[in-house]
Amino acid sequence: MEAHSLDLDSCQEDISVSIVMPCLNEVRSLAGCIGEAREALDEIHDRWGINGEIVIADNGSSDGSQELSMRLGARVVDVAAKGYGAALTGGFAGARGEYLIMGDADGSYDFREGVAMVEALREGADLCMGSRFRGEIMPGAMPWANRHIGNPVLTGVLNVLFRTGVSDAHSGLRALTKSCLNRLSLSGPGMEFASEMVIKAALRGERIVERPVTLRPDTRGRPPHLRPWRDGWRHLRYLLMLSPLWLFAIPAVVGALTGLGILLAAWLAASGPNATSFFGNYWIVLGGAMIGVSHIAAILALGSHVYGVRAGYRRRNGWDHPLSRWVTLESMVLSGVILACIGLAVLLNVVLAWSSRNFTPTYSVLPAVTGTLLMTLGAQNVLGGFLLAIISGNEARFLTGPTK
Numbered sequence: 001m002e003a004h005s006l007d008l009d010s011c012q013e014d015i016s017v018s019i020v021m022p023c024l025n026e027v028r029s030l031a032g033c034i035g036e037a038r039e040a041l042d043e044i045h046d047r048w049g050i051n052g053e054i055v056i057a058d059n060g061s062s063d064g065s066q067e068l069s070m071r072l073g074a075r076v077v078d079v080a081a082k083g084y085g086a087a088l089t090g091g092f093a094g095a096r097g098e099y100l101i102m103g104d105a106d107g108s109y110d111f112r113e114g115v116a117m118v119e120a121l122r123e124g125a126d127l128c129m130g131s132r133f134r135g136e137i138m139p140g141a142m143p144w145a146n147r148h149i150g151n152p153v154l155t156g157v158l159n160v161l162f163r164t165g166v167s168d169a170h171s172g173l174r175a176l177t178k179s180c181l182n183r184l185s186l187s188g189p190g191m192e193f194a195s196e197m198v199i200k201a202a203l204r205g206e207r208i209v210e211r212p213v214t215l216r217p218d219t220r221g222r223p224p225h226l227r228p229w230r231d232g233w234r235h236l237r238y239l240l241m242l243s244p245l246w247l248f249a250i251p252a253v254v255g256a257l258t259g260l261g262i263l264l265a266a267w268l269a270a271s272g273p274n275a276t277s278f279f280g281n282y283w284i285v286l287g288g289a290m291i292g293v294s295h296i297a298a299i300l301a302l303g304s305h306v307y308g309v310r311a312g313y314r315r316r317n318g319w320d321h322p323l324s325r326w327v328t329l330e331s332m333v334l335s336g337v338i339l340a341c342i343g344l345a346v347l348l349n350v351v352l353a354w355s356s357r358n359f360t361p362t363y364s365v366l367p368a369v370t371g372t373l374l375m376t377l378g379a380q381n382v383l384g385g386f387l388l389a390i391i392s393g394n395e396a397r398f399l400t401g402p403t404k
Helices: 027-048 065-071 084-094 111-122 144-162 178-184 193-204 228-241 244-271 281-311 320-324 329-356 366-391
Strands: 002-005 015-023 051-058 075-078 099-102 127-137 174-177 208-215
Touching: 015 027, 015 084, 015 111, 027 051, 027 065, 027 111, 051 065, 051 084, 065 075, 075 084, 084 099, 084 193, 099 111, 099 178, 111 127, 111 174, 111 208, 127 193, 144 193, 144 228, 174 178, 174 193, 178 193, 193 208, 193 228, 228 244, 244 281, 244 366, 281 366, 329 366
Parallel strands: 015 051, 015 099, 051 075, 127 208
Antiparallel strands: 002 075, 099 174, 127 174
């Protein structure tokens, strides 16, 4: 990453605000964006007496965008890694301000609306999201499907999973403090970077506010870099990857309860006088499989939570402190060995009963499925315990290790 600029005077100033624009062949729209950004910085200086800079995070432009940016007084940071998120990450790394405004360099956003965002940060917000739906979407600025389906659906899913309370999760104009940025540990190289930012801010309990912004038709005269289906999927998968509760834990609870219900009903029927049940052998096999899959999903949910806490973008929950006294490597290994031994005893009993019938076929697979399931759960407990210990930094107490 290399930075260069013709704005030499600003290099001697104390910079408090950095307006960062990712750029890839935006020469037709850059002049207007930089001009509006300069007006925003002038207003910020007039209001609060603080200085700012314009940082162009160039992602390999070949149309003269870099030269134009420097002529207009912006500082150019060359970012070799490709992608929207990679460009912003490089631009943020080269920015000197504590207040960071990010916005697209395609002319679709008015950087003068970033003044209100800086004001929100100065009042205590950590992340200020621009909301196009609370502001204005000009005719031709957003395709119908994006406006009425894509953005509302993805924002709705994000709010259900993470309770962010925002009305527009994918706005390209937003602001955050550099200290907040450092706490979020952002890593997405592509368009999912936008979702990652607001998700991790919600997970960490950062203060998120919104300000209305205007979305205009871009002025580049060419199709946007955005690919709706590809980038929509990348956003959605980030929502799921950062939500172990919905991806792993809730399916684990539903599957375990369903499977336990099936096996319990089968055992109650088998112990009754008529020994008949609605749940036959196929249902019994299904119930056992559901419990086995649910158990491993629960281990993955815990592992994801431990990793998020250690990575610094997820806070510990109220339940993990008391749980940390009971769920340790030793307790999981011990419980796993006990389950496996019980399962082995059940299977030995199945073999003995089979031999007592002169090895004739059995009419119920319930005992064999139960024994096999207990041995499987025991093995998963032992292996899962070691996996959690590795994820937690080779700590036997999973939920009490250090965090970033």
